[in-house]
Amino acid sequence: MRRRSLLIAVPAGLVTLSACGDDGSDSGQASSSEASPSASAGQSAPPPPKIVDGPLPAITAGTKFDEKPTIAKGSGKPSDQLAVRTVIAGGGARVAENDYVQANYLGQVWDSAKVFDNSYDRKAPLVIQLAAGSIIDGWRYALAGKKAGSRVELAVPPTWGYGSQGNAQAGIKGTDTLVFVVDIQDVFNAKSSAKGTDVAQDDIDLPKVGTNTDGKAPEITVPKGDAPKDLVSNYVIEGDGAELAAEDTVLVQYKGVLWDTGKEFDSSYSRSALTSFSLQQVVKGWSQGLTGKKVGSRVLIVVPPALGYGDSPPADSGIKKDSTLVFSVDILAKM
CATH class of the missing domain: 3.10.50.40 (Chitinase A; domain 3)
Structure with a gap:
């Protein structure tokens, strides 16, 4: 059995390891009125999706890496699988399951183009682990294999997003397909070290x-x-x-x-x-x-x-x- 870190100075039950909302401070996490890509509590893991090329709406402004994008409204019916497109191909480390990624992102609803969350305005990228229970499965499957420095667009149906319960606080219904643009700034894993x-x-x-x-x-x-x-x-x-x-x-x-x-x-x-x-x-x-x-x-x-x-x-x-x-x-x- 792996030994838990000895550093925690509070009872283990008080320590949460998944990303969650905060008060909007400069922490890289979503504020309480927004929906970060963190996995919903108690959500059971669905089977892996099929990765398809589209459809995906156009990015109409903010087209450079790490620039806040504007995404067009979804046209027609979205795929019932996971649509993924590498918009900008980076040359950094490749993302693998259970790695941590540091990324800026924007998420909106397919049908309405309503933006429900973005890290660009907070000027604080999200750092989160691509692991079951830590992040929605759409991100896990879409970002695995991508490289740091890449911009990735994805359309996540409810099955691999917030499920049939949606996220009422963010205005996401259980039938909503979600569109994300994700700029992968860095990747961290057990081989990572200081740089300086x-x-x-x-x-x-x-x-x-x-x-x-x-x-x-x-x-x-x-x-x-x-x-x-x-x-x-x-x-x-x-x-x-x-x-x-x-x-x-x-x-x-x-x-x-x-x-x-x-x-x-x-x-x-x-x-x-x-x-x-x-x-x-x-x-x-x-x-x-x-x-x-x-x-x-x-x-x-x-x-x-x-x-x-x-x-x-x-x-x-x-x-x-x-x-x-x-x-x-x-x-x-x-x-």
Whole structure:
């Protein structure tokens, strides 16, 4: 059985892993009055659709990649299968099932051309996993195999959208076919790493972290001597993305070792699965250590006991009471 991340500082039942609505803040998720492509709760998975070429309405304005598009009203009867067209072919990484994609998108109803959601106006792309239960199946099947840098148009019938129940809050009926334009900005998976400039690690009293960016776990070398009493948060690789705010949700790769022994106690690399969480739901050392750091970076965080698990470490974690924890964290995206 794969071990769950040890970082979550709240009961597991309070942690949600699928994208959902928010208050319209700069988080990359849809506001509460809109319908993001997140899967509906309790929705059973239909059989895979047949991928067809059309029909698909024309994109009449905003025709460049990552430019907000205008889509014509659907003409005639839409397909009862999944219509997909690559409008612009990108040359980046290829999307696979269970990958995370970072994308801007616009969605509207086929019959009325009513726009029910778009990320362009929020100026915050969506980051979401292409996995069953996380996203509507129309996106899962349409985007698999596409490359980063691509613009994809798709028409999703109810079967692979919001089902017969629709989404009343967004004005989507259970009979509505939905049309999306999706600009795939980036793709993340278990092989993803930080991207940026190496930063000198010249403090001999602090751990050294490897700078490899091949998707493998970096080596962490802990020095002999006493652990620092205060939180340490230093760039190992400095990216050029947005700075994280204290309330952000992030997608990361990470590895944690004990200061006293250098022994690994937790790692997303060993699970071959990325981890996402709100900075308000993790141990204080992570929340404080990552706030203000840039997306794309690798960060060394040394967490003293008071900002970690103190005298109450997780059971069977290998962490003793009052342990100082050392982490390498790759900040892949802000969700």
